[in-house]
Amino acid sequence: MTVQRSLTAPLPADGIGPPRLLFRPSLNWSVNWLWAWAVPLALLAIWQLASTRGWVPDQVLPAPRTVLNTFSDLLGSGELWSHLNISLVRVFAGFSIGLLGGLILGVAMGLSPLLRDYVYPLFKAFSQVPTIGWLPFLMLLVGIDESLKYLLIAKATLVPVAVNTCQGIQGVPHRFVEVARVYAFSRWQLLTRVVLPAATAPIWNGVRYGLTHAWLALVVVELLASSEGIGFLIVYGRQLFQLDVVLAAVLAVGMVGWALDKALQRTEDWLLRWRKSGF
Amino acid sequence: MSANIHKNTLPPQLRGWVLPLALLAAWAWAANAGWSDSPLLVSPLAVWERAVLQVRTGELWAGLSASLWRNAWGFAIGASAGLVFGALLGGSRWFDRLLGPSFHTLKQISLFAWIPMLSMWFGLGDAAKIAFIALAAFFPVVLNTCEGLRGVPREFIEVARVHGFSTWQLLGRVVAPAAAPSIFTGLQLSLIYTWLATLGAEYLMASGKGIGNTLIDGREHLWMDLVLLGIIVVGLVGAVLNWTLATLEKRLLAWRDRTVARY
Amino acid sequence: MAHAATLSIKDLHKQYEVKGKPLSVMQDINLDIAPGDFISIVGSSGCGKSTLLRLLIGLEGDYQGDILLDGKRIVGTSLERGIVFQEHRLFPWLTVEKNIALSLLNAPLSPQEKAATVREHIELVGLKGFESAYPHQLSGGMSQRVAIARALVNRPDVLLLDEPFGALDAMTRAHLQQELHRIWRTEGITMILVTHDVEEAVYLGNRVVVMEPRPGRVRRIVPVTLPHPRDRASHGFATVREQVLREFAPQGAAELAEAPWKRELPSSPLSAWQFAV
Numbered sequence: 052m053t054v055q056r057s058l059t060a061p062l063p064a065d066g067i068g069p070p071r072l073l074f075r076p077s078l079n080w081s082v083n084w085l086w087a088w089a090v091p092l093a094l095l096a097i098w099q100l101a102s103t104r105g106w107v108p109d110q111v112l113p114a115p116r117t118v119l120n121t122f123s124d125l126l127g128s129g130e131l132w133s134h135l136n137i138s139l140v141r142v143f144a145g146f147s148i149g150l151l152g153g154l155i156l157g158v159a160m161g162l163s164p165l166l167r168d169y170v171y172p173l174f175k176a177f178s179q180v181p182t183i184g185w186l187p188f189l190m191l192l193v194g195i196d197e198s199l200k201y202l203l204i205a206k207a208t209l210v211p212v213a214v215n216t217c218q219g220i221q222g223v224p225h226r227f228v229e230v231a232r233v234y235a236f237s238r239w240q241l242l243t244r245v246v247l248p249a250a251t252a253p254i255w256n257g258v259r260y261g262l263t264h265a266w267l268a269l270v271v272v273e274l275l276a277s278s279e280g281i282g283f284l285i286v287y288g289r290q291l292f293q294l295d296v297v298l299a300a301v302l303a304v305g306m307v308g309w310a311l312d313k314a315l316q317r318t319e320d321w322l323l324r325w326r327k328s329g330f
Numbered sequence: 331m332s333a334n335i336h337k338n339t340l341p342p343q344l345r346g347w348v349l350p351l352a353l354l355a356a357w358a359w360a361a362n363a364g365w366s367d368s369p370l371l372v373s374p375l376a377v378w379e380r381a382v383l384q385v386r387t388g389e390l391w392a393g394l395s396a397s398l399w400r401n402a403w404g405f406a407i408g409a410s411a412g413l414v415f416g417a418l419l420g421g422s423r424w425f426d427r428l429l430g431p432s433f434h435t436l437k438q439i440s441l442f443a444w445i446p447m448l449s450m451w452f453g454l455g456d457a458a459k460i461a462f463i464a465l466a467a468f469f470p471v472v473l474n475t476c477e478g479l480r481g482v483p484r485e486f487i488e489v490a491r492v493h494g495f496s497t498w499q500l501l502g503r504v505v506a507p508a509a510a511p512s513i514f515t516g517l518q519l520s521l522i523y524t525w526l527a528t529l530g531a532e533y534l535m536a537s538g539k540g541i542g543n544t545l546i547d548g549r550e551h552l553w554m555d556l557v558l559l560g561i562i563v564v565g566l567v568g569a570v571l572n573w574t575l576a577t578l579e580k581r582l583l584a585w586r587d588r589t590v591a592r593y
Numbered sequence: 594m595a596h597a598a599t600l601s602i603k604d605l606h607k608q609y610e611v612k613g614k615p616l617s618v619m620q621d622i623n624l625d626i627a628p629g630d631f632i633s634i635v636g637s638s639g640c641g642k643s644t645l646l647r648l649l650i651g652l653e654g655d656y657q658g659d660i661l662l663d664g665k666r667i668v669g670t671s672l673e674r675g676i677v678f679q680e681h682r683l684f685p686w687l688t689v690e691k692n693i694a695l696s697l698l699n700a701p702l703s704p705q706e707k708a709a710t711v712r713e714h715i716e717l718v719g720l721k722g723f724e725s726a727y728p729h730q731l732s733g734g735m736s737q738r739v740a741i742a743r744a745l746v747n748r749p750d751v752l753l754l755d756e757p758f759g760a761l762d763a764m765t766r767a768h769l770q771q772e773l774h775r776i777w778r779t780e781g782i783t784m785i786l787v788t789h790d791v792e793e794a795v796y797l798g799n800r801v802v803v804m805e806p807r808p809g810r811v812r813r814i815v816p817v818t819l820p821h822p823r824d825r826a827s828h829g830f831a832t833v834r835e836q837v838l839r840e841f842a843p844q845g846a847a848e849l850a851e852a853p854w855k856r857e858l859p860s861s862p863l864s865a866w867q868f869a870v
Contacts, residue, residue: 087431111451165339172346173353179572180565181526183533187549187557191370229652230682232670234696234747244695248686270440274534282443289446297446305439312438325686325727 110292121295122302131284135303138269138281141197145204146265153209153261157216157254162242167217174213182207182268186275195276200269207268208261215257219250251322259315266308281307372555377562380555390544394563397540400456401528404463409520412468416475416516437469441527445534456538459531466527467520474516478509514582518575525571529564541567597628597783598663598673598750600649605658607644617808618644622658624802624811626751626785631777633798634787635837641809642787646755649785650676662750672700675749679756681736683728683743689715690724693743700747714742717776734765738772745780754786758793770796774822795834796823803840813840 095115101107102114125131156174160167182203193199223246231241247254273282281300288296340348354374361373384390418425419433445462452458482505490500532542541563548556605622608615619641626632634642647653649660651670660667662674683692690711697707715721718738728736737757744752754773758766770793777784777797788794794801795817805812815836819829 083427086427090428090432165345168342168345169348173349176350176565176569179569180561181529181568183526183529184545184561184564184568186533187545188554188561190549191552191554191557226678226680226682227684229678230684232652233650233676235670235672235699237699240698244698245684248684251686267440267442270442271530271533274442274445285443285446289450292450294447294450297450301439301443301447304443305435308440309438323686326729 111294113294118295118298121293122299125296125299131299131303134279134281134284134300135307137279138273139307141200141280142204142265142269145201145269146208146262148201149205149208149265150212150258150261152205153212153257154216154254156209157213157257158220160213161217161220161250162246171217178210178214182210182264183271186272190276199276200272203272204265204268207264211260211264212254212257215260216250216254219253219257220246222253223249252326255315255319255322259312259319262311262315263308266311270304369552370554372558376555377558380553381559381562384556384559390559390563393539393541393544394567396538397528397532397542398567400459400463400531400540401524404460404527405467405521405524407460408464408467408524409471409517411464412471412516412520413475413513415468416472416513417479419472420476420479433472437473441466441523442530442534445531449535454535454537458535459528459538462531462535463524463527466523470519470523471513471516474512474519475509478512478516479505481512482508511582514578518579521571521575525568596748596750597781599628600624600626600751600783600785601659601661601664602626602649603659603661605645605648605656605660607641607648607653607656619656619809621810626783628783629781630800631784631798632786632800632802633794634785634802634804635789635791635794636804636809636812637789637806637841639809640804640806642804643755644809645804646676646753646785646787649751650674650753672747673750674753675744675747675751676753676755677737677740677744677757679759681728681733681740683736683739685728688725688727689720689731689739692728692739693746696743696746710746714746717745717779718742719772732765733761734769737761737769741773741776745776745782749782751783751785754784754788756788757786759789766790766793771822773797778821791834791837792825795830795837796825801833801837803837805840815840 098112099115102109102112156170160171160174185206186203189199189202193202227245227249228241231245236244269280270282273280274286277283281303284300285297285304288294288300339345358374361371361376365371381390415433419430420426444465448458448462448465452461486504486508487500490504495503528540529542529545532538532540533546536543536546541560545557545560545564548554548560602622602624605619606617607619608617610616622645624632634645636642644653648656649667651667651674654669667674683689684695687695693711693714694707697711700707702710712724715724718741720735720738720742723731723735728739731739741757757773758769761769773784774797784797786794786797791801799817801815801817803812803815804810815833817823817833819827819833823830
C-alpha cells in the first residue's frame with residue numbers, strides 16, 4: 052500500500068530515510084524475532100487450554116493438535132498442493148491477460164489525448180463497479196467454468212494497470228521530452244528510451260496493485276463458484292465445519308499472497324535500482 | 331508540435347459520449363432485433379422498467395439502505411479500532427515488537443478468505459457481516475496511521491522541543507497535523523475497501539437484505555434486468571464515493587501545493 | 594577543434610495568442626554571430642531571452658523573420674545545435690556515461706567512436722572517474738557539468754546555454770564559469786549564453802546583448818574588448834559591468850531576480866480514486 056509523503060517535509064538529514072519519530076527500531080534482530088513469537092505463542096497456549104477444558108465446542112474451535120494433523124494430512128496427500136496449483140494457474144492466466152490489456156490500454160490512452168478523450172470516460176464508468184459486482188453478471192453470461200475465473204481476474208488486473216500506466220505516461224516530465232527532441236529522437240526512440248523508463252515506477256505500482264486485486268478476485272470467485280482451488284477448499288472445510296481444513300487453506304492463501312507481492316517487490320527493486328528512496 | 335486543430339473531430343467535451351451512446355444504441359438494437367432468444371438478452375427498456383418497479387415497491391431503497399447501514403457500522407468500528415491500533419503500533423516500541431509481526435502476517439491473508447471463518451464463529455447474520463466489513467476497514471487504517479506517525483520528521487520534533495512544547499502540545503500541534511495526510515489516506519482507502527467488503531459479505535453470507543443480495547437474487551432467477559440494475563446502482567454508489575474522495579483529496583492537496591525554490 | 598558556424602538572426606518577431614488577442618513577446622531582433630564567438634544575453638524577466646533560445650534550438654517555431662545557420666534556414670531541432678538547460682535534465686535511470694552516450698543515439702558514428710568521444714568529453718568537463726555514477730549521486734555542479742558534456746559530445750556548431758548556473762551556489766557557479774570559458778577556448782564552438790547574472794555575462798562574453806521586456810527587444814549591445822581570461826577585480830571589468838548595469842537603472846536591479854521554481858508535483862497514485870477496487 053503506497054503512502055503519501057508530505058511534500059513539505061525537509062530532506063532527511065542522513066539520506067537513509069525519514070528519521071523515526073519516537074524510536075529507532077532495534078537492530079538486534081534475534082531479540083526482535085523472539086518477541087515476535089510472544090503473542091502468537093500465548094494465543095496458542097490459550098487455545099490449547101480452551102479445547103482441553105472444553106470452554107468452546109469442538110466444532111467451533113478444534114484442538115490445535117487436530118488442526119496440525121489435518122494440515123499434515125492435506126500436505127502429505129498432496130491435496131493442498133493440487134488445489135493450490137489450480138488456483139495459481141488461474142491467477143497467472145487471468146493476470147497475464149489483464150496485464151497485457153491494461154498495458155496496451157494504458158499506453159494508448161497515455162500517449163494519445165484523442166483516444167483518451169474518447170475512451171477514458173467509458174473506462175472510468177465501467178471501473179466504478181467493483182470487480183465483485185460483476186460476478187453475478189458474468190456468471191449469467193458464461194456460467195461457472197474456467198472462463199468466468201479468467202474474465203474476472205483479468206478485469207481485476209486490468210483496471211489498476213491501465214490507470215497507473217496512463218497516469219505514469221502522462222506524468223513523464225515535459226523537460227525530458229524536450230531533451231529527446233533536442234537530440235532528434237524518433238517517436239519510437241522517445242517512447243522506448245525516455246517515456247517508458249521514466250514511467251516505470253508508476254507502471255510497476257499498477258502491476259503490483261493488479262496482482263493484489265487478481266489474487267483477491269481469485270479467492271472470491273473460488274469461494275462462490277468453483278469446485279476446486281484453494282478458495283473452494285476453504286468453503287468445503289466451512290461446510291463440513293472443519294476449521295482445520297479452513298485454517299490450512301487460509302494459511303496457504305496468506306503465504307501465496309505474501310510470496311507473490313515479495314517477488315514483485317524484488318523485481319521492482321531491481322528495475323528501479325537507479326533510484327534512491329525519499330524524494 | 332503542430333498547432334493545427336483537426337476541424338472535423340468533435341470538441342473534447344462531447345467525445346466521451348460517443349462510445350457509451352454507441353454501445354447503448356447497439357444494445358437496444360440487438361435486443362429488439364432478437365439476435366438471440368436467450369432470456370439473458372434484455373433490452374435497456376426492460377432494465378428501466380425493472381428500476382421503476384423496484385423504486386415503487388421500495389425494494390431498491392430497502393436493499394441499498396441495508397447495505398449502506400452495514401457499511402457505515404463496519405467502517406466506524408473498523409476505522410476507530412484501526413486508528414488506535416495504528417497509533418500504538420507507530421508510537422510504541424513494545425507494541426510494535428509484540429504485535430507488529432503478527433499484524434503484518436495476518437495482513438497478507440487475502441480479505442475474503444476470512445469470511446468462512448467468520449461465518450463459522452458469528453453465523454450468517456448482520457453481526458458476521460459487520461465484523462467482516464470492520465476487518466476490511468481495519469487494515470488500511472492501521473498501516474497508514476502507523477506510517478503517518480513514523481514519518482513525522484525528527485526536524486519538526488526538534489523545533490517543538492526548542493520551543494519548550496509540552497508532550498500534549500507536541501502531539502496535538504506537531505505530530506497530529508504532520509501525520510494527518512497519511513491517516514486521511516488510510517481512511518479513504520478504508521472506505522473503498524469497506525464498500526467492496528459489504529458487497530462480498532452479502533454474496534458469501536447470503537441472508538437478509540442488501541444490494542448484493544439483489545444481485546444474487548437476479549442471478550438465481552436468471553433475471554438479467556435485475557442484475558444489470560444492481561450493477562448500475564453499485565456503480566453509482568461507487569462513483570459517488572470515489573468522487574467524494576477525489577474532491578476531499580484535492581482540498582487536502584491544496585495546502586500541500588507549495589512553491590518551492592529549486593536548489 | 595569543432596566546426597563553428599555563423600548564426601544570423603534577421604528581423605525576428607514572435608507573438609502568442611492570448612485570449613484571442615496577439616501578444617508580442619519579441620520583435621525586431623537582429624543579431625549576427627561570427628563563428629567561434631561568445632555572446633551573452635542579459636535581461637530582466639519577461640524580455641524573451643529564454644524564448645529566443647528556444648527558437649534557436651528549434652523547440653519552438655512559428656516566428657516571423659529569419660534564423661540562418663551558415664546561410665541555411667533552421668527547421669526544428671538538429672544535432673548541429675546543442676543546448677544546456679537550467680535544470681540538468683539528466684535521465685535518472687542512466688549513469689553519467691549512458692546519459693552522455695544517449696545524445697549520440699542518432700549520430701553517424703561507430704560504437705567505438707561513440708565510446709571514445711564520450712570518454713573524451715567526460716574528461717573535458719573534469720568528471721573522470723564518475724562514469725558509472727547515477728545522477729542522484731552527483732552534486733548540482735557535477736550534474737550540470739554532465740549536461741554540458743552531453744550537449745558538446747555531438748560537436749554542435751552552436752551551443753546554447755539557458756541560465757545554466759542559475760541553480761547553483763556562488764562558489765560552484767564561479768568555478769563552472771571558468772570551466773566553461775576553458776572549454777570554449779579549447780573547442781572553439783560558437784556559444785550563446787543567456788543569464789541574469791551581469792558579472793557572468795561580462796566575464797564570458799565578447800559581446801553583451803541587453804534585452805528589455807514587453808515586448809522583448811534588443812536594447813543595447815555592449816562590446817567587451819578585454820583580453821581573456823578576464824580579471825573580475827580589474828578596473829576595465831568594472832567599467833564594462835557598470836555600462837551594462839546602467840541599462841537596467843530605470844527598472845532597478847530587483848527586476849533581474851528570477852521567480853522561484855515551482856516544484857513539479859509527483860503524480861499521486863491516490864488520484865486513482867476515480868477507480869473502484
